[in-house]
Amino acid sequence: MRVLLTGSSGWLGRFLAPLLANAGHEVTGLDIAPGLHTDVLGSVADAGLIERLFAERGFAAVVHAGALHKPDIVRYPASAFIDVNLTGTLNLLEAAVRHGAGRFVFTSTTSLMITRAIRDEVAAEAVWLDEASGPLQPRNIYGVTKRAAEELCRLWHDVHGLPVIALRVSRFFPEDDDTHAVPAGENLKANEFLNRRLTVEDCAAAHIAALDAAPRVGWGVYVVSAPPPFTPADAARLKTDAAGLIAERFPEAPALYAARGWVLPQSIGRVYDPSAIERDLGFRCQTDFAAVLAALREGRAMPFTHDPGYVPPKELGR
Structure with missing residues (x-):
């Protein structure tokens, strides 16, 4: 199958492209x-380029992983997020329908x-987050544009019958967190496998x-995230005694x-629940918190990438 992969030079793209090729695409x-x-240099916001690529290459599917992300908020104006994350998605959806593509996968975000x-963790217990959570009120331009792009995907399925799956992926970036410095580095990433992280390999x-x-x-x-070792019944204790609960499990x-x-x-304020994708698609992340502990026990490298210089x-080139 001929597949257009956007964001092919990015962190996810470099892992996703080989998987697609190995699957015969x-x-x-x-x-x-x-x-x-990356075969073609250009932006999804360039409608003319997208039209030419579809006309020339006859894509049967689109995997739309290209986007501006949350750390880009300090680098780019809000209008750039509209151009890339929203208009770019619209360009791809329109071209997919116009040229008869049969499937579309959109990389969305739990953000x-x-x-x-929820970010400030003002609730008395951990917030359990799945596909039914809401009302959705994204807190920044990144979340707003990704939410709007999801709605475009839904609309294009409803109106045109285009099969679309949007994946709200949790954290998988290799660099240090741009807002949290304690605990640092690998320790923070390891902790996040309890409630809001996955490996880039599992994401792909x-x-x-x-x-x-x-x-x-x-x-x-x-929602796509490492399966948490908790249930909604743990919500209150996660907020007040996460370390004790983890030690019991x-x-x-x-x-x-x-x-x-x-x-x-010591406290966990939110948990992402990926059970729906396991139920509907049969997909489950291979790396979880137990895998992190196994690596520690056996003296192996962590089963995730930490690259503060990424x-x-x-x-x-900027």
């Missing part, structure tokens, strides 16, 4: 920055589910599962963390 990578898997109150695999399932599903929105965790000089979270390819 003929992949055209589109990005504004050069990369190993659009986070209101200011989720896109393959969505691409395969799109014609059967028709329209779907799915994983008795070796405190000692393994202490040997590394790490700390367990710079997005689109920023290298």
